[in-house]
Amino acid sequence: MMTLTTLKRVVLASLLAATLTPAMADAPVEHPVIKRPYKLAPSADLVYSIKARQRGIGLSGESVSNWRVGDGKYSLLAETKAALFGKILEQRSEGTVDDFGLAPAQFVEKRFRKEAATTTFKRDSKTIVFSEGDDSYPLKGGEQDRNSTVWQLVSVARATPEKFTPGSEWSFFVAGRHDAEPWTFKVVKDDKVATGLGEVAAIHLVKAPPPDKKGQQVDLWLAPSLEWYPVKVTFADEDGDYVEQTLQKIVKK
Secondary structure: OOOHHHHHHHHHHHHHHHHHOOOOOOOOOOOOOOOOOOOOOOOEEEEEEEEEEEOOEEEEEEEEEEEEEEOOEEEEEEEEEEOOOEEEEEEEEEEEEEOOEEEEEEEEEEEOOOOOEEEEEEOOOOEEEEOOOOOEEEOOOOOEEOOOHHHHHHHHHHHOHHHOOOOOEEEEEEEOOOOEEEEEEEEEEEEEEEEOOEEEEEEEEEEOOOOOOOOOEEEEEEEHHHOOEEEEEEEEOOOOOEEEEEEEEEEEO
16 A cells, blocks of 8 residues: 555656656757847736646645846745645746847756756856756757746737737747757637636746657646736646646736
8 A cells, every 4th residue: 555655756746747848859959049129027026826637646745936136147046835845846037138048057956855957058158958867959049948038928928028929939949958949839819717816817828848749738827917927837748637726926026
């Protein structure tokens, strides 16, 4: 019989996989340089509730994103806590702001009971390197990490809201713990989202796995009336497991 401790470990591993493992590329890929207008969102703390179903078990928790920008720099700290487990994930992205927008210098991810993994954007040698693995990727300009990507998307949306129409696509080259791949967000439709701040109008975007791969679908809702902050994010697997984050509170800084 599976003990409670073993069950918690299995569910936790599934939850982490759901929130952290997009479809990965088989090998390093070339990526184009894309420069777009951008307008950074104001500094704020965003508090989200979390609901999840993993292997038939329901989970709940809270995630807090501390977004800071000023003096040509930015930082983003995201911490996720789950009931029964405490803090299960900490992600930190920090860097400067350049002609492309956010220019990460370092991305650090610390998972529950695991050593932190660091991804470094080495501007001097123009490479992206990882503490986990020997792969490296060229740094051409505009590359993001898993933590900064959504905020770069927010910045682009704030600068060119008229272009975020159904069917439009927005691609970024994104570095994770040990490799990097293209992410493409597609605008689906205008939508309404129930949040802790009431019902808000939002733009619904989807990042689907590549057609030839199995993987997660990521759905993202950005609210123009709330500085285009993310008000909801879901990660859904093919087997019906999911993680859902919904905005509860914004504290401007």
